[in-house]
Amino acid sequence: MFNRVWLALTGLVLLGGGGATLAAGVLWASRPLVTAATSRWVAAHSWFWPAVAGGSLAVAMLGSVWLAAQWRCRTLRRLAMGDARAGATRLAARVAIRAIVADVTSYPGVRRVRPRLSGSARRPAMRVRVMCDADADLGELAWRIRDDAMTRLRTTLGRADLGGVIDFRVKRDDLDGERRVV
Structure with missing residues (x-):
């Protein structure tokens, strides 16, 4: 039951994020994806991309561990x-x-x-x-x-x-x- 709840919540979050991204792309199709101010801020902070990579790696590792736990089936003794x-x-x-x-x-x-x-x-x-x-x-x-x-x-x-x-x-x-x- 616990896994189903987390799986459903993860699916809803991903569905909501994808829908919001799609809606933003349709509504602001003529605007640039990243503004000049955002580009300057990212360029001024050298820690930004390594932090994004580290966060992405952490999410990927957590997902991999959770997926591996799904395959494990405990045999009763x-x-x-x-x-x-x-x-x-x-x-x-x-x-x-x-x-x-x-x-x-x-x-x-x-x-x-x-x-x-x-x-x-x-x-x-x-x-x-x-x-x-x-x-x-x-x-x-x-x-x-x-x-x-x-x-x-x-x-x-x-x-x-x-x-x-x-x-x-x-x-x-x-x-x-x-x-x-x-």
Whole structure:
């Protein structure tokens, strides 16, 4: 949520700045971009352009760090059983991962399962990457994973809020992976 708010505010500021610049360009098209007084002031102050470059570099670095932080996805090591705010019992996340692997691997047409539990203790999310045969019924597999394996895992953990994404990989050249939200 925090990232979305900052992204929306940044977008609004940039949109407003671009709109104001465009409006100024249309309204004052016959005027010079920089006045003679401004040119003289910039020429008299040798620190101006290095300061502009430093400020631009700082903004670029902050943007790069923020962008790199978006790619980082934290893998959960421990998962709370029940309500995380009520001091719930914690268990190793690999236990939940092994349970979903055991369930999904037993389904027909499934070759390999790679689950990943991410998010936070209060808002966990499961991503299940399923490698399956080319003739597997993806709709049936998605239904079984969502309504059977994930429901069993949610019930076992006491976590009705445990959501996730199923990412199918089919062993065929002309078919890309298909994604379904659980």
